[in-house]
Amino acid sequence: MAEYKKDPKKNTIAALVSNKSGVLTRISGLFARRGYNIESLTVCATEDPELSRMTIVLIGDEYTLYQMIKQMDKLDDVKKIGCADELDCVYRELLLVKVPATAEVRSQIVEIKEIYKAKVVDLSVDTMILELTGIPTKLDAFIKVIEPYGIIEMQRTGLTVLARGRHTLKDRDCYGDNI
Amino acid sequence: MKMKGADILINCLLEQGVDTIFGYPGGTVLDIYDALYRNGKINHILTAHEQGAAHAADGYARVTGKTGVCFATSGPGATNLVTGIATAYMDSIPMVAITGNVGLSLLGRDSFQEIDICGITMPITKHNFIVKDVKELADVVRKAFYIASSGRKGPVLIDILKNVQTEECEYEPAKPERYKALPVKKEKLEPAIAAINESKKPLIIAGGGIISSNSSSLLKELYEGIGCPVVYTLMGKGCIPEDDRHCLGMLGMHGTVAAAKALMNADTIIALGTRFSDRVALNREMFAKNKTVIHIDIDNAEIDKNVRADIHVMGDMYEALKTLIPELNKVQRAEWLDEAAAWKAEEKLKKDTNLLAYKIISAASKLAPKDIPVVTDVGQHQMWTAQHYHVNKPRLFCSSGGLGTMGYGLGAAIGACFGTGKPAVLVTGDGCFNMNLNELSTVVTQGTPIAILLMDNGVLGMVRQWQKIFYGRRFSQTTLNKKTDYVKFAESFGAKGLKIENEDDVEPVLKEAFEYIQKGEGPVLVDCRISPDENVLPMIKPGATYDTQLLKMEEN
Numbered sequence: 223m224a225e226y227k228k229d230p231k232k233n234t235i236a237a238l239v240s241n242k243s244g245v246l247t248r249i250s251g252l253f254a255r256r257g258y259n260i261e262s263l264t265v266c267a268t269e270d271p272e273l274s275r276m277t278i279v280l281i282g283d284e285y286t287l288y289q290m291i292k293q294m295d296k297l298d299d300v301k302k303i304g305c306a307d308e309l310d311c312v313y314r315e316l317l318l319v320k321v322p323a324t325a326e327v328r329s330q331i332v333e334i335k336e337i338y339k340a341k342v343v344d345l346s347v348d349t350m351i352l353e354l355t356g357i358p359t360k361l362d363a364f365i366k367v368i369e370p371y372g373i374i375e376m377q378r379t380g381l382t383v384l385a386r387g388r389h390t391l392k393d394r395d396c397y398g399d400n401i
Numbered sequence: 402m403k404m405k406g407a408d409i410l411i412n413c414l415l416e417q418g419v420d421t422i423f424g425y426p427g428g429t430v431l432d433i434y435d436a437l438y439r440n441g442k443i444n445h446i447l448t449a450h451e452q453g454a455a456h457a458a459d460g461y462a463r464v465t466g467k468t469g470v471c472f473a474t475s476g477p478g479a480t481n482l483v484t485g486i487a488t489a490y491m492d493s494i495p496m497v498a499i500t501g502n503v504g505l506s507l508l509g510r511d512s513f514q515e516i517d518i519c520g521i522t523m524p525i526t527k528h529n530f531i532v533k534d535v536k537e538l539a540d541v542v543r544k545a546f547y548i549a550s551s552g553r554k555g556p557v558l559i560d561i562l563k564n565v566q567t568e569e570c571e572y573e574p575a576k577p578e579r580y581k582a583l584p585v586k587k588e589k590l591e592p593a594i595a596a597i598n599e600s601k602k603p604l605i606i607a608g609g610g611i612i613s614s615n616s617s618s619l620l621k622e623l624y625e626g627i628g629c630p631v632v633y634t635l636m637g638k639g640c641i642p643e644d645d646r647h648c649l650g651m652l653g654m655h656g657t658v659a660a661a662k663a664l665m666n667a668d669t670i671i672a673l674g675t676r677f678s679d680r681v682a683l684n685r686e687m688f689a690k691n692k693t694v695i696h697i698d699i700d701n702a703e704i705d706k707n708v709r710a711d712i713h714v715m716g717d718m719y720e721a722l723k724t725l726i727p728e729l730n731k732v733q734r735a736e737w738l739d740e741a742a743a744w745k746a747e748e749k750l751k752k753d754t755n756l757l758a759y760k761i762i763s764a765a766s767k768l769a770p771k772d773i774p775v776v777t778d779v780g781q782h783q784m785w786t787a788q789h790y791h792v793n794k795p796r797l798f799c800s801s802g803g804l805g806t807m808g809y810g811l812g813a814a815i816g817a818c819f820g821t822g823k824p825a826v827l828v829t830g831d832g833c834f835n836m837n838l839n840e841l842s843t844v845v846t847q848g849t850p851i852a853i854l855l856m857d858n859g860v861l862g863m864v865r866q867w868q869k870i871f872y873g874r875r876f877s878q879t880t881l882n883k884k885t886d887y888v889k890f891a892e893s894f895g896a897k898g899l900k901i902e903n904e905d906d907v908e909p910v911l912k913e914a915f916e917y918i919q920k921g922e923g924p925v926l927v928d929c930r931i932s933p934d935e936n937v938l939p940m941i942k943p944g945a946t947y948d949t950q951l952l953k954m955e956e957n
Contacts, residue, residue, distance in 0.1 A: 225709075244519070244531075251523050285705075292702035298528040298548060 226284040232261065233287045234306040234313070234383055235278040236391050240299040241271065248299060249276070258282065258290050262380035273301060275391070277381050304394050309385040316353065317361045318343070319368060319376040323350035327371055338364045349374060402573075406535040407436035407566040410499070411443065413542035417577050419470050420444060421461060421819050423454035423812075427474020428514060429501030432566035434472075446819060446847060449839035451478050453812035455485020456837075459494050460816025463799045464774050466615065468495040468549045469816060475502045476514030479560070480521065484806055487525040489556040491803025492636060493613060495549040496556040497542075498522075504564040505533060518560050527555035535568040543575065551580035553700040554613055582614075582717030585724050592712045593695045594728045596669060600693070602737045603629045604667035606652060606681075609636030609802070610674015610698060612795045614718035617641070620673070622726050628733035630741040632660040634675050635787055635802045642793040647738070649745055653681045655784040655937050658751075659744040661947045666740070669693040674718045676700075677707035678803065679943070687946045697721050751952075756935045758785050758856055760907050765826060765854060766790040768911050770919055774799060774817040775826045778810035778833030781862035782854075784937040786828045808836030814851045815844060824850035824918040831881060832861045838890075841924065845895040850918035853896075853926040855887055860933040870942070870955060880933075891926035901929045 239245050246265060253260050261279040268275045280290055287305065294300050306313075323331055323345065335342065335352055338360070344351035354364055358381060365376070385391070404412070410433060414422070421444045426434045437445060448454040451473040458469030469489075473482050479500040489496045503512045519529045528548050530541045538561065545557040597603055611620050617640045624631050624647045631641050632652040641648045650657035652664060664670075670692055675681070682688040688708050696703075696710035697718060704713040714721055753759070762785050769775070775790055776799040777783040783800055792798040799817055801809040811834070814827040834855055844851055856862075861879040868876055888898030897917055901910045914925045940951045 226705075247520070248523055255524050289702065289706060292704075296527075296553075296700070296702055 226288075228283050230281055230283050233280045233282065234311075234381060235280060235287075235291060235294075235303065236306045236383055237276045237278070237294060237303040238268070238273045238301045238391055239276055240301065241267065241274040242299065245274070245299045248297060249294065252293060252297070253290070256289070256293060258286060262378075264380035264382055266382075277306070277383050279381050302391050302394065304391060306383045306385070309389055310387070311383050311385050313357050313381060313383050314355055315358050315361055315381050316355050316379045317364070317376065318351055318353055319365065320349055320351045320374040321368055321371050322348060322374060324348050331368070331371060334364075334367055340364065402571070403569050404572050405432070405436070405567055405569050406538050406561070407432040408440070409535070409538050409570070409572045410542060410561065410566070411436045411440045412572060412574065413539050414470065415440075415442060416543070416575060417468070417546045421446065422470045422472055423448055423457035423461070423816065424472030425451050425454055425474070425478060426472075427478045427501070429475040429503060429563045430472060430478075430566075432563070433499070433501060433561070444819075445472075446815065446843070448812065448815070448843045450837065451481035452485050452808070453815070453837055453840040453843060455482045455496075455498065456488065456806075456809050456812025457816035457819070458496050458498070459485060459489045459809075460776060460799050460813030461820040462489070462494045462496055462816070463813070464796050464817045464820040466613075466796060467820075468497055468546055470497050470499065473498070473500050474514065475500060475518070476516045478514075479516055479518035483521060483525070484804075484808075485812070486522055486556045486558065488801050488804045488806045488809055490525045490527070492801065493554050493609060494556065495554040497545050497549050498556060498558045500558065500560050501566070502531070502560050502562050505562055506564070508562065518558065522558045525556070526558050529558040529560070531560040531562070532565050533562055535565045535570045538565060538570075539572060539575070543578065547578050547580065582720050585714065585716040585721040587724055587728065589714055589716070590721065590725050590728065593697070593714055593725065596693050596695055596712055597627060597671065598730045600669035601734065602667045603627060603669040603671055603734070604663050605629060605631040606670060606672045606675050607631055607633045607637040607640045608673060608675025609634065610718045611637055611640040614674065614699070615795070616674075616719045616722055617795045619719060619722035619726065623722060623729075626726060626731050627729055628735065628738055630663050630738060632656070632663060634678075634681055635800060637675065638787060638798045638800075639792040639795045643791040644793070646742055649741055651787050654683060654941050654943070655788065655939065657745075657788070658748045658939055658950065658952070659741065661939070661941070661950050662744045663741050665947050667692060669695065672696045672698075672710070673722075674698055676703045679707075682708050683941055684944055684946050753938070757904065757907075757929070757931045758782070758935045759789055760904060761854065761856070761901060761911070761929050761931075762786055762828065763789045764907050764911055765828070768908070769826050769852070769915055770824060772797065773823045773825055774814075774821055775828065776800070776810050776814040776817055777827070778829040779805045779807045780830045780833060781866065781935070781937050782828050782830045782856040784863075785856075790828070807833040809833075811837050811840040811844070811853070814853075815840065815847070815849055818849045818851060824852065824921070827851050827853045829853060829855055830862060831855060831857045831859065831883065831887075835881075835883070841891065841894045841896060841926070844924045848921070848923045850921050851924045852914045852918045853924060855926060855928050856931055857887060857928050858931045858933045858935065859883070862933065862935070863937065865933065866936050869936075887926060887928040891924075896923060897925040899925060899927045901927060
């Protein structure tokens with residue numbers, strides 16, 4: 223019997239859930255009462271109007287990850303669930319950040335944005351909104367560089383994930399026996 | 402056929418074979434009660450309080466295996482069900498709770514008796530529904546029954562808006578969709594088969610899953626086939642006859658010495674339909690150290706949740722055992738069984754038989770009519786009943802195991818009587834009884850033959866026992882000091898009242914009580930005056946290991 227790995231790490235869970243009101247409450251309530259530590263939660267519509275897709279980033283050890291997947295899977299509204307990290311996946315997150323862009327610093331910010339391949343999506347007399355898409359660590363790095371200029375406001379979408387190739391969440395086998 | 406929502410509901414309940422409902426009417430379920438009245442095919446038991454109705458539906462479900470049904474109105478009616486629903490949830494009891502709610506035009510406006518019961522019951526139901534459209538109603542009811550009775554069973558709540566009950570829509574009768582358990586393939590069981598065949602000292606821990614999956618007969622085949630001892634959890638009581646030589650009694654905090662010894666000496670644990678709760682696996686890390694753990698359960702989330710299993714099989718218990726048993730070597734592990742039998746015999750000799758509570762409960766076990774359900778409340782009397790009352794068949798023992806709901810007993814006993822059509826024995830304590838004694842009026846009205854054995858010690862015995870062990874005998878708020886004369890109390894409700902004050906009373910009084918309930922005239926309450934200092938032993942402290950079982954009181 224292999225022991226669970228005790229070190230906490232980030233895990234990405236993808237789930238297809240019923241597209242109904244109350245489902246988010248049901249799932250977030252489960253996290254709260256079982257004491258799971260969630261870093262981000264992204265919910266959106268899918269190609270199937272009956273289903274929404276959730277991407278959850280959980281910080282926890284292996285025990286917590288498996289328990290969370292199994293407990294979520296018991297909910298009637300959860301139709302399919304899996305740990306995305308087991309597959310080769312594309313991870314993306316989107317960042318919008320508003321920074322001061324007075325004449326003195328504007329060119330410096332534009333230079334940074336070029337390196338990170340971010341986009342300017344709004345420019346006013348003294349502010350600028352930048353948009354950046356990428357893996358979360360890239361967004362973290364960008365924020366670090368831009369921070370000294372003063373961040374007025376920012377928003378991140380939380381992680382989204384899709385497996386590469388023909389793999390889909392819908393077609394995945396039950397995670398059950400792997401756990 | 403076009404009909405009103407309320408009528409669709411009643412018809413859907415009839416589709417599911419519902420014959421008895423426990424409930425309490427009110428403003429937002431008037432239409433449902435009207436439909437029930439007009440239909441006239443379902444027996445409705447009016448309780449004194451909605452909590453009693455929920456516990457009755459639970460007791461009904463435990464003894465019959467069917468899904469229990471209860472009704473309540475919106476607001477306080479619905480919130481009064483909460484403890485009953487949570488009790489059923491913790492013990493995986495199939496139940497459908499139906500509440501009314503205000504109409505759509507009033508919803509979300511803090512209207513009179515409006516409450517978000519779906520929000521409240523989300524963590525204590527398998528699933529719940531709020532029905533806002535009459536077209537969804539029939540499907541929701543059918544789905545609710547399916548969810549409640551499939552897989553790991555549990556309660557489901559349906560909240561029906563008042564306008565849905567009066568709006569009309571087309572109703573098409575449908576046959577109920579029954580849960581069909583998937584077969585468990587042999588390949589999945591290979592590691593378990595190998596481990597059991599190799600094992601010299603296997604021990605079966607039989608949990609509530611054996612009872613809810615109706616697998617007691619297969620359990621018998623299993624333990625007789627591989628010749629090994631069996632211990633059961635509180636939820637598993639009744640899955641093996643107590644006198645069977647394989648049976649070592651209950652495992653856990655207040656389990657038997659024989660069960661504890663068997664656990665410590667076993668090399669392999671075969672855990673069947675049990676979840677290693679903290680009252681069994683008191684110390685999760687040490688519980689199965691150096692033993693092979695084979696865990697079979699229907700709920701994947703229970704595998705490795707509390708105790709790590711070396712071998713796990715997720716599946717329906719009946720199906721798993723059906724595949725497993727023919728693959729096992731039929732051997733009699735005679736030496737191991739003899740060892741276990743010796744522990745059991747030794748324990749029997751050493752039993753402290755001087756306690757009046759012990760005398761009453763073991764006498765009740767012998768004198769009560771055969772094969773009638775026994776129901777308990779929660780506390781010392783619950784553990785004494787689990788230890789000394791012989792329950793030899795499944796579905797004849799109802800007790801709130803997981804939630805530990807004081808006040809559960811009387812309601813559940815009503816359900817158990819209606820479910821079996823037989824009298825029932827309720828063992829309760831004076832603390833518990835006082836929580837829901839209002840249901841005595843229900844029992845009298847219905848003429849339900851229940852023998853209530855009230856273990857009256859004037860204190861909250863179990864809490865007091867902990868205060869003795871852990872809190873230096875500071876009896877903070879556990880002395881009840883009630884001046885109630887329970888015999889007069891019972892009589893004033895219209896029940897028969899009797900009293901046991903000493904050992905000599907035990908047999909004659911119990912005989913009189915059991916004769917009375919067999920006549921079917923109604924309930925009898927026996928006020929059993931026991932000492933406030935009878936303790937539940939053996940005991941293992943929370944978090945402690947099985948080698949530290951206390952056999953006598955150790956006080957601080």
